[in-house]
Amino acid sequence: MYVVDQYVLHLLQGLARKIDDSYKQYDFGKVIRLLQAFYTRELSNFYFSIIKDRLYCEKASDPKRRSCQTALAEILDVLARSFAPILPHLAEEVFQHVPYIQEPKSVFRTGWTTTSSVWKKPGLEEAMESACAMRDSFLGSIPGKNAAEYQVTIVIEPGLLFEIIEMLQSEETSSTSQLNELMMASQTTLLSQDAPNMPADTTELKGTFLINLEGGDIREESEYKVIVTPTTKEKCPRCWKFTAESSNTLCPRCADVVGGK
Numbered sequence: 001m002y003v004v005d006q007y008v009l010h011l012l013q014g015l016a017r018k019i020d021d022s023y024k025q026y027d028f029g030k031v032i033r034l035l036q037a038f039y040t041r042e043l044s045n046f047y048f049s050i051i052k053d054r055l056y057c058e059k060a061s062d063p064k065r066r067s068c069q070t071a072l073a074e075i076l077d078v079l080a081r082s083f084a085p086i087l088p089h090l091a092e093e094v095f096q097h098v099p100y101i102q103e104p105k106s107v108f109r110t111g112w113t114t115t116s117s118v119w120k121k122p123g124l125e126e127a128m129e130s131a132c133a134m135r136d137s138f139l140g141s142i143p144g145k146n147a148a149e150y151q152v153t154i155v156i157e158p159g160l161l162f163e164i165i166e167m168l169q170s171e172e173t174s175s176t177s178q179l180n181e182l183m184m185a186s187q188t189t190l191l192s193q194d195a196p197n198m199p200a201d202t203t204e205l206k207g208t209f210l211i212n213l214e215g216g217d218i219r220e221e222s223e224y225k226v227i228v229t230p231t232t233k234e235k236c237p238r239c240w241k242f243t244a245e246s247s248n249t250l251c252p253r254c255a256d257v258v259g260g261k
């Protein structure tokens, strides 16, 4: 599964545990506050906005698309079960209309949420938090503008941070990598040293990220640069990303999806 899909399941497990504790203390107000914070901040503002392209534009059976559908199914299950004691009719209605369940049973006859430590993986939080720090500095530098109209170059000195970010993008430049999905840019380039000949209309942002693994046994602070340049590509009429070579032609990804039907 995509790292961001694993990460959202990791967050979901944390949420389920906190909700469990709140019910044990009869603190229903806290259950609602936890749920509200999760679906506005983690889901609506972050996760749903970045997975739209994979959901709507990749091939129906593409593992990339199936990966986020798996996460979405798990999210729906945990959220509906979590509010079932407070909103029983709504939770039951959700359960009776889940399209991928053939013979739905009542939400009240299928048990409580189950938490699993399988989603707690070393390096997962570091990968997402460092990539999100770079994403925040990029998006903060283009207020009110469409991120897809820019291309991003990330420069990280060789080391642990570079290796972690490489989990999200193995190619040097990509418009379809996990890293570029997070950036929401037209394309992302990952380098371990400064690139020569950057165009004049470039914005350079600097930051540092402290990696803390294995309870503090591994600590390494790395500097990174986020270089933002307006894209030279055209808008693809199918996915609306700025990844097409000329106007009114499909981008290579969409040409492949449409042609493969």
Ligand SMILES: [Zn+2]
Residues within 6 Å of the ligand: 236, 237, 238, 239, 240, 241, 243, 250, 251, 252, 253, 254, 255
């Ligand atoms: Zn396209």
